[in-house]
């Protein structure tokens with residue numbers, strides 16, 4: 001439940017409101033009510049107000065912003081072999097970043113133990129700049145862990161991930177609280193990408209974000225907000241049955257799921273079975289760039305399969321933008337096949353307003369989304385939450 005003060009704080013730290021007048025207008029309240037709420041947040045040390053030195057002559061408007069020095073948050077972008085760590089202040093400004101080799105196969109306690117050591121070291125190195133009049137040190141307030149698997153509705157645990165042995169059902173939020181010492185939440189990496197992409201490229205408030213990497217992920221933004229669905233599984237198209245596809249067994253116990261037919265891992269397996277051993281996504285990408293006929297054909301077919309599934313999603317959601325991310329989405333034969341299936345299967349009235357775009361650096365958007373969620377969590381569940389209520 002968002003409290004009246006939290007609403008004001010959210011508008012200011014999200015950059016939507018920068019004055020008392022903005023707050024009154026955006027929350028449809030009187031100037032005096034808006035001012036009373038802003039005053040309370042200033043008294044509690046969460047907001048500061050200063051003269052806009054960029055304004056020219058006349059009465060300078062007062063600008064609201066989050067008070068510096070409130071502490072930091074960390075984003076952990078867990079991949080199968082590497083964790084990207086970012087520490088930011090509560091307004092989202094990045095203070096430091098690092099990379100840590102990990103193996104998700106070692107399970108949550110080993111992986112998050114190593115990540116926590118690195119995050120805490122990074123956070124202590126990334127304290128507020130020396131010229132910042134910081135009364136409080138930049139102590140870590142909250143952590144958001146992004147994972148390449150589905151996450152339950154309470155943002156606390158990974159649910160039936162395809163390639164994360166030992167993680168299913170583990171309470172990552174509780175483990176994070178223990179290891180990081182601060183409130184921790186976990187979220188699917190493509191959902192974080194969708195949140196971060198929308199923050200970094202506002203506009204299309206209805207968008208579907210799809211990554212095609214070793215696995216296939218999909219995040220849905222409806223009316224400018226991430227849509228998680230009733231159990232957090234919204235957008236998970238990877239276990240959609242591909243009609244007419246070979247009956248390849250899937251981790252979910254069924255066969256011919258999109259994940260085992262058209263994901264990067266499926267393509268690597270298919271190439272291996274055809275006598276073209278391909279060890280990594282980088283090798284697959286190179287093979288297609290070099291015009292390897294089998295690799296190119298498989299990638300094109302994957303584009304058709306994924307395009308067929310997305311056609312249903314696009315007809316249903318009517319997004320303004322379909323954002324493609326991940327290494328396979330960088331391949332022209334894949335994108336061409338996907339586009340042709342979407343345009344062939346959806347009504348012109350649906351595709352007329354649809355932009356199909358390619359996000360070159362999904363990692364950066366994923367991290368921005370994780371930082372935002374960690375900051376939200378800091379004000380909702382961390383030590384600062386008592387000052388917001």
Ligand SMILES: [Zn+2]
Nearest residue numbers: 239250252257
């Ligand atoms: Zn499956």
